[in-house]
Amino acid sequence: MGLKLxxxxxxxxxxxxxxxxxxxxxxxxxxxxxxxxHIGNWRTYTLADVMHKALKFNDYKVKYxxxxxxxxxxxxxxxxxxxxxxxxxEIAAEREGRSARDIANYYIDDFLKNGEKLNIQxxxxxxxxxxxxxxxxxxxxxxxxxxxxxxxTDGIYFDxxxxxxxxALSGMTEESIKEGARVEPNPEKKHPADFALWKxxxxxxxxxxxWDSPWGVGFPGWHIECSxxxxxxxxxxxxxxxxxxxLRMIHxxxxxxxxxAATGRQFVNYWIHGAxxxxxxxxxxxxxxxxxxxxxxxxxxxxxxxxxxxxxxxHYRTPLNFTWEALQNVQNSLKKLYDIVGGYKESKEAEVDExxxxxxxxxxxxxxxxxxxxxxxxxxxxxxxxxxxKIKTLFKFDEVLGLNIENYVGFEIPQKVLDLVKVRQxxxxxxxxxxxxxxxxxxxxxxxxxDDTGNGYKVKRKI
Ligand code: AMP
Ligand code: ZN
Numbered sequence: 001m002g003l004k005l006x007x008x009x010x011x012x013x014x015x016x017x018x019x020x021x022x023x024x025x026x027x028x029x030x031x032x033x034x035x036x037x038h039i040g041n042w043r044t045y046t047l048a049d050v051m052h053k054a055l056k057f058n059d060y061k062v063k064y065x066x067x068x069x070x071x072x073x074x075x076x077x078x079x080x081x082x083x084x085x086x087x088x089x090e091i092a093a094e095r096e097g098r099s100a101r102d103i104a105n106y107y108i109d110d111f112l113k114n115g116e117k118l119n120i121q122x123x124x125x126x127x128x129x130x131x132x133x134x135x136x137x138x139x140x141x142x143x144x145x146x147x148x149x150x151x152x153t154d155g156i157y158f159d160x161x162x163x164x165x166x167x168a169l170s171g172m173t174e175e176s177i178k179e180g181a182r183v184e185p186n187p188e189k190k191h192p193a194d195f196a197l198w199k200x201x202x203x204x205x206x207x208x209x210x211w212d213s214p215w216g217v218g219f220p221g222w223h224i225e226c227s228x229x230x231x232x233x234x235x236x237x238x239x240x241x242x243x244x245x246x247l248r249m250i251h252x253x254x255x256x257x258x259x260x261a262a263t264g265r266q267f268v269n270y271w272i273h274g275a276x277x278x279x280x281x282x283x284x285x286x287x288x289x290x291x292x293x294x295x296x297x298x299x300x301x302x303x304x305x306x307x308x309x310x311x312x313x314x315h316y317r318t319p320l321n322f323t324w325e326a327l328q329n330v331q332n333s334l335k336k337l338y339d340i341v342g343g344y345k346e347s348k349e350a351e352v353d354e355x356x357x358x359x360x361x362x363x364x365x366x367x368x369x370x371x372x373x374x375x376x377x378x379x380x381x382x383x384x385x386x387x388x389x390k391i392k393t394l395f396k397f398d399e400v401l402g403l404n405i406e407n408y409v410g411f412e413i414p415q416k417v418l419d420l421v422k423v424r425q426x427x428x429x430x431x432x433x434x435x436x437x438x439x440x441x442x443x444x445x446x447x448x449x450x451d452d453t454g455n456g457y458k459v460k461r462k463i
Contacts, residue, residue: 003058003365005240006317008248008271009169013367016270018239023061025234026052027268029226029243029251030066030126032073033107034092038291039307039322040277040284042118044244046311047274047368049120051242053400054364064123065233068111070104070130071209072199072222079183082222082250083155083196093208100208104128114294117304119402127233129225133211136220136228140197140213142262152188155199156215160191163257167193169271170253195254196221223254227267231259241268248273275319277311284322292322300324305404306331312370312401338408338461340381341394345410350388352396356380360397373400413459417448421459424450 003016018024028048031037037045048066055062076085089100096103108126115122129136140156143149148162160166167173172193185192200218201210210217230238236259243252252271259267279290297307310330314320356376363372377397380390391409398405420443427436443450444462451458 001362001365003054004367005270005272006367007269008273009268014270016239018060019237019269021060023063024055024240025238026055026062026064026240026242027226027230027234027238028064028066028123028241029247030068031107031111032069032088033104033111034073034088035107036293036295037111037114038284038293039279039297040244040291042114042294042307043277043311043320044242044274045115045120046118046308047272047316048242049118049402050312050316050370050400051240051272051368052121052123053402054368057361057364057400063234065125065127065230066123067226067229068104068108068126068128069222069225070100070108070128072129072220072225074222076183077222077250081183081186083157083186083199084183087207087209087219090208101130104130114304117294117298118308119305119404125233127229129220129229130209132225132229132232133220135232136224137198137211137213139224139228139231139258139262140215140220143197143258146261148261149197150190151215152186153200154188155196155218155221157189157194158197158254158257158261160193160195160257163261165260166257167253169256170249172249172253195223195250197224197258223251224258226251226255227259227262230255230267231263236263236265236267238268240270240272242272242274245273245275274316278319278321280323281321297327302327302331303334305402306334308402309334309374312374315371316368334403337377337381337403337405341391341405341409342460343410344387344391346391347388350386350392353380353385353389353393356383356393357396364400373397377401408461413448414446417443417446417459420446421450421457425457 004013005016006013028045031041052062052064070089071087073088074082074085075088075091076082079085089103092103093100140149143158144156148159149156150159198213198215198218198220200216201207207219210219230241241252248271256267277284279292284290294304294307297304306327310322310327311320313330359376360373363369363376366372377394380393394405420439424436424439424443427439440450447462449460449462451460
């Protein structure tokens with residue numbers, strides 16, 4: 001069975017047929033780099049990573065781009081009008097007393113570090129919106145030439161009435177847009193769905209980031225960056241475009257309008273939207289104090305890989321509810337997996353088990369069904385098979401799962417750790433608990449844990 005994907009555009013599961021079978025093109029809407037990414041954001045980026053790896057597992061070469069939004073994403077999108085409010089980067093600059101550029105650099109750095117911890121493979125390129133200003137201006141000029149734009153007092157807008165296919169992805173109507181907005185519609189917009197391509201700088205304030213343009217000093221609207229960067233890096237039509245479901249209604253709809261109005265060609269063949277992560281059954285948000293970061297996860301002694309595993313316990317189109325207890329359960333499963341493979345012996349001659357490989361691939365190709373793929377893993381662990389073949393097959397699975405299985409297979413405990421464990425046992429025998437504890441900490445620093453069992457102890461690698 002080849003890869004099948006649910007396409008949000010057709011609202012159907014379709015056979016995946018790339019435009020150019022030798023290189024699949026993929027784009028993911030990346031973070032707005034004004035703050036730390038939270039575990040909801042990471043769910044979406046992990047989905048993109050799993051998709052990237054599942055394509056490679058299917059022997060496709062993939063050219064994958066993710067953007068970094070460092071300008072133009074205004075606070076109004078939370079209120080149903082993304083063209084009003086403050087630029088998130090400018091607010092962060094004020095908040096932290098640093099330049100917008102410094103803010104972006106700092107949060108990009110943090111994003112990359114945390115992505116590594118989650119075993120997210122880097123795309124071919126991260127494209128920064130501010131590095132593509134001229135491309136965005138050129139695209140707006142093209143739209144202007146073709147008659148899709150108009151001017152208001154605060155910017156250049158896209159005239160959605162002129163683009164007949166507007167709404168094909170979102171299914172939105174004029175009424176639903178009005179109902180969805182929690183602010184008065186901008187009276188200068190010809191239609192509530194119209195959106196800014198270029199915004200003018202305020203006259204009473206100097207922005208950290210602003211550029212000259214044929215229309216006046218200002219900055220690009222939020223949506224135009226993705227159209228400009230995707231088309232510049234990957235071509236007018238690409239295979240896959242990913243993001244969370246909240247982007248489908250407006251951001252992605254607007255990307256389609258801008259791109260297709262400019263080129264006359266289809267912008268994206270397969271739109272993939274991930275469902276949201278909930279926390280304790282509800283929305284997550286900074287004001288609710290539950291927008292946990294990866295740092296929060298780690299400070300509670302969870303391995304970021306447990307979070308990665310947690311994401312894969314639900315299908316990407318199903319909302320997933322985060323609780324600390326659920327994460328603990330997943331971490332226990334991961335520990336169990338590591339314990340099992342820790343006892344396995346490798347053999348160079350072993351072969352991958354084709355039957356389980358196929359089952360795993362079938363799960364991936366069933367619209368990236370990760371719960372099913374993980375079930376295949378557990379089923380194989382229980383199967384009557386040679387350990388070394390299980391290992392070979394697990395390594396193959398881990399190309400997509402990214403659970404660091406290799407680090408835990410048939411490991412040998414270093415002599416130094418064994419010596420420390422022995423000394424600790426001596427202290428315990430005579431009841432010098434504080435010394436024993438000190439040594440436990442030293443063992444932990446070396447990356448191991450000692451579990452005291454009824455009649456002895458067991459040394460394991462720490463997760
Ligand atoms: P932002 O940095 O706000 O531009 O968001 C980055 C990405 O995270 C976007 O694709 C959002 O749609 C996505 N996102 C935001 N909140 C959640 C959530 N609770 N669950 C999953 N994805 C989310
Ligand atoms: Zn985007």
